[in-house]
Amino acid sequence: MSDEKNRATAAALLPLVGGAANVTSVTHCMTRLRLGVADRSLVRDDALKALPAVLGVVEDDTYQIVLGPGTVARVTPEFAALVDAGRDAPPAPDDPPAAADRTGPTPSALSTAEELAAQGAALKARQKARNATPVKLFLRRIADIFVPLIPALIGCGIIAGLNGLLTNFGVLPALVPALAAIASGFMSLIAVFVGHNTAKEFGGTPVLGGAVAAIIVYAGVAQVSAFGQQLSPGQGGVLGALGAALLAVQVEKACRRYVPEALDVLVTPTVTVLVSGLVTLFGLMFLAGEVSTAIGTCANWLLAHGGAAAGFLIGGLFLPLVMLGLHQALIPIHTTLIEQQGYTVLLPVLAMAGAGQVGAALAVYVRLPGNRSIRTTVRSALPAGFLGVGEPLIYGVSLPLGRPFVTACVGGAFGGGFVGLFNQLGTTAGSTAIGPSGWALFPLLKGNQPLGATLAVYAVGLLVGYAAGFLATYFFGFGKQALADLNAATDPGAAGG
Template identity: 40%
Template sequence: MSNLELAKKLVELVGGKENVEKATNCMTRLRLTVKDASIVKGEEIKGCEGVMGYIVDGTSLQIVLGPGKAKKVADICTDELGLPKVKSGTDNWEDNKASMKSIQKQSPFKKAIRTIADIFIPLIPAIIAAGLFNGLTSLITTLQGQGVLAADGFWQVTQLIFGLIGSGFLGYFAIYTGINSAKQFGATEALGGMIGAMSIAANIVPISTFFGLYNEEQPLNSILTTGKGGIIGVIVGVWILAKVEKYVRKHVPDVLDLIVTPFVSLLVTGLIFVFAIMPVAGYFSDGLVAVLSIIINSANPVVSVISGYLLSALFLPMVLLGLHHGLIPIYAIQLEALGGVTLFPVLAMAGAGQVGASIAIYLKAKRTGNNRLQKVITGALPAGFLGVGEPLIYGVTLPMFKPFITAGLGAGFGGAYVMLTHVMANSWGPSGLVAIPIMKPDSMLNFFIGLVISYVAGFIITQFTIKEKDVANA
């Protein structure tokens, strides 16, 4: 089935174009928001060729298609089949009522996680690319320092260009976060970007010094300094901006809106942001880093092994519930405070456990003649090795359930090793072999060893736990 045929089939099964309010995608999923979830034919969607999984949360549908394919199908849905990219308005009061009831069914925690996901999912390609370029920059710099590569000429230019590209995103991460936060909260996107830019602007230091909030001896311990509060502060600041902007716009005459609304909104929000949100969010971020350091950077090997095992083993259920997107602010906080991310490499082992478990299931499927399962695993394994585990989760291990558990148990061993060896990444992204260049140069080998340990442990535990009759009937 071609991507066009699949897109047409999926639109038909979700109730047609008229039932879709928004269509978008993440790395592996086509994400649809529908008006009436009761008319969606979920079982038929699951059975479609090319569909690896299907998740429903109220009126939000997530159809797992795999990396690359999800983007292509989403583009066909919006560009060729006319599905809206943004949520369209409804004039029917029954539709509005149904939509409100759907929102009310979600817990505040789930809504917060979904908002975080919607802010950062569009940034994932840039995060991955920037991490790879920064990782390669660090590797070239290290090899130049060791005399393996020349410090001038071709390698000097390459190192400078790679560093330029990598810093073009991560250096201004707060601005991108501000823009996307504005999209979610209903503020003007450019103003949201300005809030993000304020957080990293040089003028923060003299302002902080003037009010006695700056610690010249230890700048990072200042109550207020550049970058204080990180992206958590930016998200909160833009949320307040949205409230202020809507209030001002409501009370300003139309003829003055273009001038007065952005000026007043930024002035009010800027003062609150600089003198309240940044310091408070900064204390929260510093506290979070301190707590994580006790667990992740512990000098006690027993603590490292236990925490690494548990974090890796329990990460897959978080992915299943969509809660893993809530970890992105933590990654960003670590990157800002430590110059790297130590939590991501540990959690990345979860996908490797999936790979090992799936290989074990494939061999059993081959012995029992389950051709369907062999075909699914063959199609999903390459993505698994590249760090995209959802095709394996929703196409193989989760439907059988027991392998979903054994994969997590196997991943824990790789996580324990990675935690014990203090692996650190330049960024975060896919969690498989392609993540090796994202690691700090001195962490690349240990990250790879961790992956291998997770592959092997996931395979062994699944091999001795799952019976062939369970595979034959899957």
């Protein structure tokens, strides 16, 4: 039954993005189906947003349909199969409703929620244009290296948490070593996967990027000295793997330009691995190791000494960082912390931004009793918001309204301040994986205290974020005139809704 539902969702999505012939690529991340589309004008945004399975759409370097965690991983293969099956078929002619969807409803037919959605889409388009700078495009490509690794990080993180529970309670002791091996195996080789994905993303041969990165985790590097120090397996971690694979791509491309075709199959891979490997051993591993150590030290110091102030600042600024596209720079930092310490102390603080967003949306719902349209949007988006999927609330409610986006940031700041304060007091809350947020983060929590204390700090932090976002939005989220206008601008027959 579940497979039929996923196939039905995929079948409903395909014609609304212009059919198989209009789809150039199909991938997914934690919550979004990411599509490359040949002709953007064939995508019917309004009809997509109206589908029950769709939580929202985001237009970035790819067209992204928010389906939520779990659902997207099941719908994507069904969608890809339909695209493969129908790619050679001629596209079906548009019917009149399709044309209406593309041109958009007339102003007289617009409800307030639709106007906000249109305004949110315009804001996203403008932000996308601002984000198309070389630095931000580079950060986006770095993020694309790590996004495919998130499912393994989550799975291994949850298994590690389960193993910790078995250890703490002394249950099934014979199973503990096996679970430890399962949970740690991926992390011990994560550098290889990073190297593989880096070469793939930047136009090199993926297996050569993985081969060079594998040097970092090879036990024999302990026999090599660099900068007067003995190297250790894993030194430099994912940052070293990233640098090594980037270098390998450049060496490989240079070889392709100058090596005769008859010798390419022998010379290019040999020179690529040899040159990149030597530079990795006698330079990159040491330098990346120093940077990785500094990242871990800085993150721990920031929350241990900055406490509430640091958490307040980090939690409050995360949503603007997302809007600017700069949050992608945090992904390698999270991964480095997980690799070093077993968890990242930054993610639970950043997750408070989502809590502030939920609190702000609840206040919008309460403050607009006369606007059934917006209240319906809030109701439909809240379940995803509680699970850490914030796009429907951000782009459908708070950002187009203006002030509620700012007050949502205030909620995130107070939640982050609470988590940061307890970090300073000695109870660290961290996450063993990246990707989930909100309530979905609970199975991945880990800290320096018993699990109950870590769960309590995070749970109360969420409540603080909800409450602060709600109160800030309730009292400061609307001007008097805006409040009156929004309560008056309701759908026909919606009075009292």
